[in-house]
Amino acid sequence: MNEKPVDDVNPEVKEAEKAEEVEEQRDVIEKEEEEEEEKDKSFEELRLDPRLIRALTKKGIEKPTPIQQTAIPFILEGKDVVAKAKTGSGKTLAYLLPLLQKLFSDCGSKKKKPAPSAFILVPSRELCQQVYAEVSSLIELCRVQIKAVQLTSSMPLSDMRNALAGLPEILVTTPACIPKCFADGVLDPAAISDSLEIWFLMRQSKVGRFNSSKTLPVSSYVCYDKKLKKLFLHNPVVLTLQEGADKEEPVPSNVQQFWISCSAQDKLLHILALLKLEVVQKKILIFINTIDMGFKLKLFLEKFGIKTAILNGELPQNSRLHILEQFNAGLFDYLIATDDNSQQTKAKEEAKDEDNKEKTKNKKRFKPKLDAEFGVVRGIDFKKVHTVINYDMPQSVTGYIHRIGRAGRAYSSGSSVSLVSPDEMEGFEEIKSFLAGEEDKDSDVITPFPLLTENAVECLRYRAEDVAKSVTKIAVRESRAQDLRNEIINSEKLKSHFEANPRDLDLLKHDKLLSKTAPVPHLKDIPEYLVDPKTQEASKMVKLARAAMGNCRRSGGGRNNANKKRSRKGGDPLKTFSANGSKRGRSGGVGQKKDGKGSSDGLTKKQRTA
Ligand SMILES: Nc1ncnc2c1ncn2[C@@H]1O[C@H](COP(=O)(O)OP(=O)(O)OP(=O)(O)O)[C@@H](O)[C@H]1O
Numbered sequence: 327m328n329e330k331p332v333d334d335v336n337p338e339v340k341e342a343e344k345a346e347e348v349e350e351q352r353d354v355i356e357k358e359e360e361e362e363e364e365k366d367k368s369f370e371e372l373r374l375d376p377r378l379i380r381a382l383t384k385k386g387i388e389k390p391t392p393i394q395q396t397a398i399p400f401i402l403e404g405k406d407v408v409a410k411a412k413t414g415s416g417k418t419l420a421y422l423l424p425l426l427q428k429l430f431s432d433c434g435s436k437k438k439k440p441a442p443s444a445f446i447l448v449p450s451r452e453l454c455q456q457v458y459a460e461v462s463s464l465i466e467l468c469r470v471q472i473k474a475v476q477l478t479s480s481m482p483l484s485d486m487r488n489a490l491a492g493l494p495e496i497l498v499t500t501p502a503c504i505p506k507c508f509a510d511g512v513l514d515p516a517a518i519s520d521s522l523e524i525w526f527l528m529r530q531s532k533v534g535r536f537n538s539s540k541t542l543p544v545s546s547y548v549c550y551d552k553k554l555k556k557l558f559l560h561n562p563v564v565l566t567l568q569e570g571a572d573k574e575e576p577v578p579s580n581v582q583q584f585w586i587s588c589s590a591q592d593k594l595l596h597i598l599a600l601l602k603l604e605v606v607q608k609k610i611l612i613f614i615n616t617i618d619m620g621f622k623l624k625l626f627l628e629k630f631g632i633k634t635a636i637l638n639g640e641l642p643q644n645s646r647l648h649i650l651e652q653f654n655a656g657l658f659d660y661l662i663a664t665d666d667n668s669q670q671t672k673a674k675e676e677a678k679d680e681d682n683k684e685k686t687k688n689k690k691r692f693k694p695k696l697d698a699e700f701g702v703v704r705g706i707d708f709k710k711v712h713t714v715i716n717y718d719m720p721q722s723v724t725g726y727i728h729r730i731g732r733a734g735r736a737y738s739s740g741s742s743v744s745l746v747s748p749d750e751m752e753g754f755e756e757i758k759s760f761l762a763g764e765e766d767k768d769s770d771v772i773t774p775f776p777l778l779t780e781n782a783v784e785c786l787r788y789r790a791e792d793v794a795k796s797v798t799k800i801a802v803r804e805s806r807a808q809d810l811r812n813e814i815i816n817s818e819k820l821k822s823h824f825e826a827n828p829r830d831l832d833l834l835k836h837d838k839l840l841s842k843t844a845p846v847p848h849l850k851d852i853p854e855y856l857v858d859p860k861t862q863e864a865s866k867m868v869k870l871a872r873a874a875m876g877n878c879r880r881s882g883g884g885r886n887n888a889n890k891k892r893s894r895k896g897g898d899p900l901k902t903f904s905a906n907g908s909k910r911g912r913s914g915g916v917g918q919k920k921d922g923k924g925s926s927d928g929l930t931k932k933q934r935t936a
Contacts, residue, residue, distance in 0.1 A: 366390075372398045375427045381467035382419075391416035398424050412579075413731030418707075421446075422461055429472050429495050441490075441514065442475075442497040451478045451500060452706050455647050458498045472496065477512075479503045480643055486512045581714075581734040582741040583761075584775035585754070590747040594626050595783060595790040597717055597745065601632050601660070602786070602852055604865045605777040606743060607712035608659040613729050615718035620662045621806045622797050623717060627660070628841050629793045631850030634660040636809065645813040654709040661708075662717075665725060708732045716744040719753055723760045743775050777868070782861035789849065805841070 369379045369390055390398065393411035400407050401424035411417055425444055448454050458476035465472050474496035475489040490512060507513040588596050600606050614620045617638045624634050635658055637649050653661045714733045720726045733740025746754045761771040
């Protein structure tokens, strides 16, 4: 008998065959991933000290990330290392663990050295505090006699001297602080040259200031910036853990990237829709390019009952650290932040100042003083940020990558939404084509945000425009000055309070209202008739997903199989919902390579799903 032509095959059978094929492919991918996992090394196999492994277990860290697996053995061998890995991939522990292990062997056996044996240089005070906290907690958990201190330029000399008087083994500081310490005699170059064994340099560009360190007899440098490599390193091991080694910066692929096209004036309307209709997951970090814009946004959202905190370079250091701590501890869900104190941000502020000069000639003007060591984007580990919103687009591709890297840290997934105005389109296109790569120019790495229908946005227009009018330039300037005054007072209180209660988080709230008039109650809730049904459905799914994620966390780290399945199936509505009615998002799943073959973030399947 003749075989039936292919076209005559029953469509249901065809469907079933297709589904089977897809299932088979999925099995192959999962098998590949499992094999990949089996190749992974454990902390024990990296010959990490059992005290460190126990400390990591207490912190809920069970398995080294790829950068940790690769870098730790080289650093333990005393090799100079230049490492490049995706943002959020665990670089901090990749150097802290071998550093502590090296110091363990000295500990107790020798006399204390006159100066620290290890210098960790990081680009901002915030990062300084973060690294110091991380190393201190490891030391505490390991119960070893090692001392770490942090120094920043703003510290009084007496505090610096006191900190160093205890003969710490580890110094965490910023590059700007080193020359100051030398000039004020707080650090003695001769003593350093006798003691120093290891430097860790993290992304910063002002190294020219302490070139003299080239002459120091250091056994191992580890650095995360290739510019520094030329200055300091001797025949270093270069580790690049990322896809597309030609790219300047690694892209975190566990962050789903979306964008919304809107005019500059409509950005307030769109962010209101995103937050008020709850179509993005909390916690949310919102980036703006100028401090004034931050206050405008805060005042605007306040009117709708959305409380936010602001983080920027003109706030006193104690306040900034406290805001970060509170946000990380989950005391508030929305944080508005400027980038680090880039030239561009400054230039913009100055241009605005010039612009305002004429208008306010006779008035006493408020002059912000920005902190040169401020930086929230590079390296700061914001905990459990699910969504990053670019209210203003960043000025560069690198800026974009650093911003979105604040979501989806380590093993979690996240998403980003960029509001792009026509003026920002050129820069946005550049970002898109960079991310797509040379070969794949047409692929959409950043896809249109699917959960907000035009109708849903338009329903809020009247209210948004009405409220936006009330947020005048004067109101913005006054609230900015008010916030700074409050924070200066807070900062003093915080200083003395933290000396007495270093772990107390609940002293001050940073997301309090700044408006002079209280928000009117009717704006707090959006009546149902104003909400588009599709967006309403999306919002419900986002809430369900959030609840599910909450449960995962409660069930203890979530690295078991049940959670694995849950995260694969339940997932993020951004991956499964489309306002256009298709069942799956088109951009591929979190942690999926473009070819569908597992992760490009360098994390294993287990790590990603946890
Ligand atoms: N092996 C691990 N398992 C689970 N979590 C980890 C592991 N290593 C680090 N982490 C966590 O991952 C988060 C990000 O780590 P880290 O800040 O070191 O990333 P990074 O690579 O330095 O990022 P960036 O480039 O943005 O500075 C931190 O919360 C850290 O505690």
